[in-house]
Amino acid sequence: MTTDAAIETSGLTKIFGRQRAVDDLDLTVPRGSVFGFLGPNGSGKTTTIRMLLGLAGASSGEIRMLGAPMPGALRSVLPRVGALVEGPAIYPFLSGRANLLRLDAADLHAPSATRRARVDAALDRVGLSHAAQKKAHAYSLGMKQRLGIANALLRPRDLLILDEPSNGLDPQGTREVRSLIRSLAAEGTTVFVSSHLLSEIEQLCSHVAVMSAGRLVAHGTLEELRRGEVRVTVRTPDAANAARVLTELNLPLDEPASGDTAGSGDSVSAVLVDGVLPETVTAALVAAGVRVRGLSVAGETLEERFVALTGEGFDVAG
Template sequence: MTAAPPAIGRDRAEPAIQTTGLTKVFGRQRAVDSLDLAVPRGAVFGFLGPNGSGKTTTIRLLLGLAAATSGEVRMLGEPMPAALRSVLPRVGALVEGPAIYPFLSGRANLLRLDAADRHAPAATRRTRVDAALDRVGLSHAAEKKAHAYSLGMKQRLGIANALLRPRELLILDEPSNGLDPQGTREVRHLIRSLADDGTTVFVSSHLLSEIEQLCSHVAVMSAGRLVAQGTLDELRHGRDRRITVRTPDPVAAAGVLTALGLAVDEPGTAASDEGTVTAALVEGVLAESVTAALVAAEVRVRGIAVAGETLEERFVALTGEGFDVAG
C-alpha cells in the first residue's frame, strides 16, 4: 500500500505535509527511520501507531521543535525548517497536551498566549479570542478558571489556542488522550467541523476507534518506520478481501466470477458449497461490478457479502503489536 509520494508542484495538489527519508537518531536508537509521508490537502489524516512508535517525535520534527538527523520535510509547499517563519503562522498545533495557566480563566489564557505570538495583531486580539472560544464551544465557560475545566474542555482550550488565527493545517498529538466518552465526542465533532471548512487536520493517535470514525486517510508507524499509508478504506481492506454470492445458480455464478478474473473456490470446499460461490477479490474489481455482471448474465442472486480483515487485524498484521481499541 505504501507508495512513493506524488511529485512536488506549487499548487493546491501538493501535499500539505511531505517528508522524504526523514530520520531522527538518539544515540543508538532510530526513533524515526527513513519516513516518506504524504498528507493530502483537505484530508483528516490519522497518524496511527502504538505508544513509542515515533509519532510524537515525527510531529516535533515537522514543527521544527527537534532537528532531523537526515531527510527532508515540506509543509504547505515550503521546505522546513528553512521556511519555518513563514509556514508556522499558517499552522496550528497541539503537542503533548495543552499548556495552560490553571489559575487564569479560559479567556485570560488565550489572551496571554496570543500576546506571546509576535505575528498576532493586538488590535483584533479580543475579537479573535472570543471567536476561538465560540468555535470550540467554550464561550459559556470563558470566565471559569482553567483548573476547573474537564479534560475535554482543556483539550478544546488548547485547540482554541491553535485557532486564534486562520490555519491551513492543524496538527494534533493524541487529542483524545485521557478523555471520557463525552469529551472524546466533543473533540471529534470539532475536528470534523474544521475539516468541513477546508482545514487539513493531522491527528496522531493510538486509538483505533477514533481513527475509524474520524479520518479519511491513515498512516501506520511501527518502531519508527512507516509500514502503510493510504485512504482508510485501503488500509481496512488492503488484502484478503473475499466476495460470497448466495444463488440457486452456483455454476453459472462461478462462470461469471471467473470471467471477471476472480479465483473461485472449488465446489465442496469449506468456503464454497451448493447455493454459494466464494472468490478472492482482486484490485480494480468492485462488488458493484460483480453484481452488475451477475444480473446481466441472468444469474439469480439471493445475496452478496464482502469480507476482509478488520482494521484491528490489519494493524496487528502490519505491526505485530498489541493495540488500544478503546474509544
C-alpha cells in the same frame, strides 16, 4: 507534487543516543487532505510531530511545510499552523480565557486588536464559553483537551496538526471533534491527525500513514491502505449448498471454524476475488435454491490492516 504538499519530509531521521526514534521518513501530506497518522505507542509519531513543528531538530533529512523549508522558515510558517502536541498544556493559575490570551500574545504576528474576539470565538467553537472564566486547574481532562484544541484554532490556519485530539473526551466530545475536523477540512484546512482510535481515523481521514518502530510501513489514501481482501459472507440454513455455489464461482472458501466441516454452520464466507461482483454471487445462490438470510460484503477493517502492519504484540517498541 512538491508545491501541492502541506507537509513533505524526505529522509527524516531522529536519533536519540543509539535509538533511531524516526528512521528515514518520507511522508507526503497533500493539501486539503485529512491525514491520519497511525502507529503504536513509541513508534515515533510524536517525535515526528515535534520535528515538523521545530521543537526538536532532525538528525538528518528535510522537512517542507506549506511549501517552505522547516525549521528555516519557522517564523513565517508556524503562524499558519495550529497544533495540539502531546496533550494540552495549561497554566493552572490562569482562567481558560487568560490561557488563550497568553498563548495568542506569544504569536508575534497575531493582531492584538482582535485578540479577545478571536479567543472568545475559539472558546465558543469548542464549547468552553461557559467555563472561560474558570481557573484552568479546575478543568476536567476533557475541558483541558478542548482548551488545547481552541488554542490550535486561535487564527485561521492552513494546516492543523492534532496529536490525539479525542484523548479524554466523552462520546459527545469525540463526535464534536469529529464534526469540527470535518468542518475545518471543508473550509480547506489540511488536517494532520494522529490517533489510536482507528474507527475515528476510518471515519475522518482521506489519507493514512502508519508508522512502526520509527519507520513508515504504509502510506497512501485510505482506500489504498484498506485494499486488501474483500470477503463475502452468506448467512443461510443451506450452508453446504452455498459453499458449493461459491466454489463453483472460483471463490476460495474460508477455513471453517474448528470442529465444523465446510458448510455445516449457518454461514459461509469466502474471499471475493477481483472480477466477481456481489450481485453475481447473489444471483448464483438464488439460482441454486439456497435460502439466503443475509449476504454481506466487507473489506478488511483498518484495525485488521493496522495489526497486520505493526504486529500483534503488546510490547512497546523500545
